[in-house]
Amino acid sequence: MNPLYFDHCASTPPLASVVRTVSELMTLHYANSGALHRSGAEALKLVERARTVVANALGARPGEVVFTSGGTESNNLALKGTVAKSRKASKHIVTTAIEHASVFACAQQLEAAGVRATYLPVDERGIVSVRDVEAAIADDTALVSVMHVNNETGAIQPIEEIGRLLEGYPQVRFHVDGVQAIGKMPVRWREWGVDLYAASAHKFQGPKGVGFLLVREGVELDPLLIGGGQEDGLRSGTHNLPGIVAGAQALRLAVESTEARRERMYALRRRLIGHLRDIPELHLNGSESETASAPQVVNVSYPGMRPEVIVHMLEQHGVLVSTQSACSSKSLKPSRVLLAMGMDAHRASGSIRISFGDEHGTDEIDALAERLKTAVAKLKPLERT
Template sequence: MKTYYFDHSASTPPYESVIRTVAELMAEHYAHPSALHRAGTDAGKLVERARAAVAGLLGAAPGEVVFTSGGTESNNLAIKGILGLAGRKTRHMITTAIEHSSVHGTARQLESEGVRVTYLTPDEQGRVAPSDVAAAIADDTALVSVMHANNETGALQPIEEIGALLRDRPRVRFHVDGVQAVGKIPFDWARSGVDLYSASAHKFRGPRGAGYLLVRDGLKLHPLLAGGGQESDTRSGTHNLPGIVGMAQALRLAIESMPERRKRMYELRRRLLSHVERIPELVLNSPSDERLASPQIVNLSYPGMRPEVLLHMLEEHGVLVSTQSACSSKSLKPSRVLTAMGLGEARATGSIRVSFGDEHVAEDIDILAERLQSTVAKLKPLERN
């Protein structure tokens, strides 16, 4: 039986060319990029070539690209890097109640260490209001952290508007978790008003264990790791050369194909939603207006049914989806994101996430919808009262 993988927001299959590049680099360029001999120098040049490539693709300067191990490290470095330098007079952070666990968990950790955190509540479409950000800013605010695209619902946040209002407040830094947006949502680093932007390679068909943090020129971060002083003393540790070069290659392929991909993904989204309208047991949690939504994520609830039951029955029919985000999928608690959106416990508990990829075509969506409908029909007698 053919398997249909609809969990691209958790992780994507790498480009075949990226797999070949990573394998070649592991075999031929294994020297330490910081070593002084020729092999090390050659490896170091490849790292810097990849940095220049990433910067060029994003409209950034090479010195604004900090290589990390992925989204979680990038988010931690951005948030702790700012608040670690802010000092006692600026110990306030503004974020949202719907951030990825690597941001939400970092905020909770900092709260336990004395940082004051304001969590903004979204509307029922999963979007926060820029006016709420402005109202939350205080004299001791050091950082605003708002994601670009939500990892559960795909709701797009108004980061351009937030960036614009923060331009008049230069002491308040703006961090954006862009992990779910890179390669799917246009982003203009130079004009965005964003100071820090996080990304992870395996979300745009690159290798796992590689990511980057864009850091506005002139902004100094308190490092998370002490060590050899790599990445201009911002991120110590031996460079993951195969991952870094593979990420740069995947980023180029993702950005070059983004206009076509966006168009096709929105067509697939429309097709799925038209099918879902004919399955009354399912409720849409993602924004209904696609102008407010990422093209590749659709979040659905079957109120009264545990999501893992629906997930495993779909899996028996060759369809792979997820519950909540991959980092929270083993939790039996209601979705923190859907709860914050005010959708109620039944919807927050019974949600699944469908996320598309480059390999999907219209026929795949039809098969997904058919198997969703048949699975729901089988489960309906088991609904909780």
């Protein structure tokens, strides 16, 4: 029995064309893009062509695309680079209680270094209030960081409304972790007033180890990595040429097919939620509303059951899912995101994340539902009281 891979929020299976591109580039274009000889110049030309592809796909200028190793580095560069560059005597950042660890832990690290941080609450849907964002802004605020789509529940944050609000605070930079949004949601970062938008290629069927940060023209950052001065000095280090080119290819294809994918995935999400109504032990976390939740993820809890037990039981039945985010999946603590949504530790400790992609159709969703029912029936006697 082939396993059903429902862990797309952790990582997506790369496109066959992406795999071919990586292989070809590693074979034919192995020169360092910083070298002065012809092969180095050809490699650099491919990097710059990929930069233009990314820019065109997301309505940016090529000079606004900074290639990184992925979402974590992009988010760290945005937060730390903005704070370090800020000329304010004291420094303050505003973020939310539900951010990915690469933002949340980064904010905590900045706090330890003397930066003041405000972590905004969310409602029962997992959505932050624009009014709370406004109330948190102070004279020394350097940055507001709010993710586009939550990586555990799929909750869509009011990015456009926050961007409109921050138009009245021109000295405050607006950073958005867009890792879970690209290819599933429209991304109009410039129109929304976003200054810094982070992405990771392996979330949209590209290779691991490559991502980018869109940096609006005129926004200044201090680099995290210094050395050779690549990426206009913002990210030193030899270019990951195969990853950059293949990632740009995957991005273009993902953006071109966003609307069709979004419509199809919402239909699958509705079908799955319908099946879940027949499994009373499982409780949906977040909103059913398609205006409040992204199409590719469903988060459910089995209160009283340890999440790793659920995951391993499902794996025995040929279903691969996650607990919390992949970065936090080995933690035995209740989900920080679900606790922030007002759930008790009992429910927040027994959650699993089901996330799907292009290879899934109604047959796979129906098979998933049947295997969930079977797994839950076997787990029922183990339920904690």
